Amino acid sequence: MTPEPKSEQPRPHGWIGIHRGHKARPVEWLAEKFIFLVSLSAIAMVLLIFLFVAREAMPVFFGEANTALIQPTIPVAELDKHSPAELQRYLDLTPEQYKSVDHDTLLALMQGKLDEQNEVPENFRKDADARINTTEWKYLLQSHQWSGYDRPEYIWQPVGQIKKFNIIPLIVGTLKVTLIGLLFAVPLAVGAAIYVSQLARPRVREVVKPVIEMLSGIPSVVVGFFALLVLATVLQKIFGYQTRLNAFVAGIALGFAVIPVIFSIAEDALTSVPRAYTQAALALGASRWQTAWQIVLPAAIPGVFAATVLGFGRAIGETMIVLMVCSASVMSWSIFDSARSITTTIAAEMGEVVAGGPHYRILFLLGALLFAATFVSNMIGDFVIHRFKNKLEGKR
């Protein structure tokens, strides 16, 4: 019996492919698995962040937070008449904290609760607003006529005796600044992309392209500082509006941050239009300008759209520029009024809130909202880019 030649034996695959390939290369295998884990960690990170943000915002969703200024109190002497669960909720303690405190501390805490109610200034005692839980959805989303105002208004004033958490001015402010930024950035960026990809001589292209892309390397603090000191004054002189720091200035400054994003994606899209399109148009006697404008741009429109959507995602999440330039939570669609964006609100207020308090929860709610907005816009952008790629490469 001749033994079968060794080469015809099926190669051993070993444990999870550890012997796969010509030779066993455990080091490479390990490296590969490690890189795989690293790439997974990005996905896990996104998921964890979202879960964390959502978890912190949960109590607001379920209406568990209560911000009413005047709340029923329990006299200190009645400490023993109430169940531990009731007391723990009344004193805002976690179950572990409740177990760890002794009887005297409990008494002191009960007294503290009474002191808190006694601290309420006289002029708020008769105020109907003092009995409102301002974290209810009704007060977060609808206008309400607070005492001292002559009509229902949307108000974000989260610090004070009566905490007003209406998020509508922040959403309006965010959209206002973002849209101004896009209206400014998209024509400039797409125009530059058409020029660089279609019309410019190679020499010029080699200079212009990296310079525009370098814009994205400017830290947004620097852009914000420039807008705050220089741009605001210049624009006010040109347009003559009342408020020096407003949504318009912030939008223009934001445009500078968004231009490189839109430019580089739009430029990619325009360049990846097959050369056959251009050559056919030129051969038929079209000028370079006609070719760029009527053939290449329409063919690349999905890419340009995707660039805009990704630019939107970048703009809506930008913090520093808007924070530095305008931050009044005024409810107005006028571009020459100020605005307060969601990012500004989170960045400026998170540092001082009581962890776990209603203000903290609502900032996380805003964070979740922002996360959802950028996630959806990035998804749309990505989706459109892929569809467009397949279409141009003739796969579908």
Added chain:
Amino acid sequence: MKKLLSILSVAALAANLHAGNITVKGSDTLVILAQKWAEVYMGEHKDVKIQVSGGGSGIGFAALQSQTTDLCDASRPAKAAEIAKCQVVFGGKRPTEYKVALDGLSVYVNPENSLKELTVEQVGDIFTGKIKNWKEVGGPDAPITVYSRENSSGTYEFFKEHILKGKDFVASAQTMPGTAAIVQAVVKDKNGIGYGGAAYGGNSKLLNIKRDDGSPAIAPTEENVINGTYPIWRHLYVYVNPNLDKGEIAAYLNWIRSDEGQKYVKDIGYYPLPKNLRSN
């Protein structure tokens, strides 16, 4: 034997060094002053190390409660809820409050503004938006641009509670990240008005303030703040866990409130504590 003793003494010294670590956290208003104090005190007491950081009064109380700081700087008195939270971890004891300095808050306007004085009530009405034009208070016929602090600031809360009487700031109030930013905005905006520590006024004009219509207008000078005639002022505080208020920390707190420590208060732009307030 001698060797053993010297090793022991080195160990004791090391332990001593460790005991001499004091962390201070809290109000941004106080952070420069606290750093100055720490610097001078460390220069005189080589074995003490003091770490100062800011973040805001609320942050300070949170740190005091989580016992990650020894001293909490605050530009406002502790709220009942904050005291209660501290009591949970201090074994029922309330945090000890020390007043450490006085701060006079000024109202800034543009140097070109012809206005010289306002009553406290008028200041409140301007910041709530009830008064919208400078001519309503005797100034030029121009709309008022209001500059305010971020709502994370202790100064913001003080102003809202005491000058605005708890009412909301006008929605169009521009919130600035710091007092210096307010001053800069007011200097650039001839219709602007802002508020902040008297020492930070820079090139802006500080208005004289009247307690009410009948009283004289008072300038925010040291003398007027200390004798209490200037109407917008507040105490600055340091809070400490009473269980830690001994040894090195107690010595440091005493030094802060002594003539020696109070000497530096004025350099930073606040006002020293009157003698009668120094002993608690």
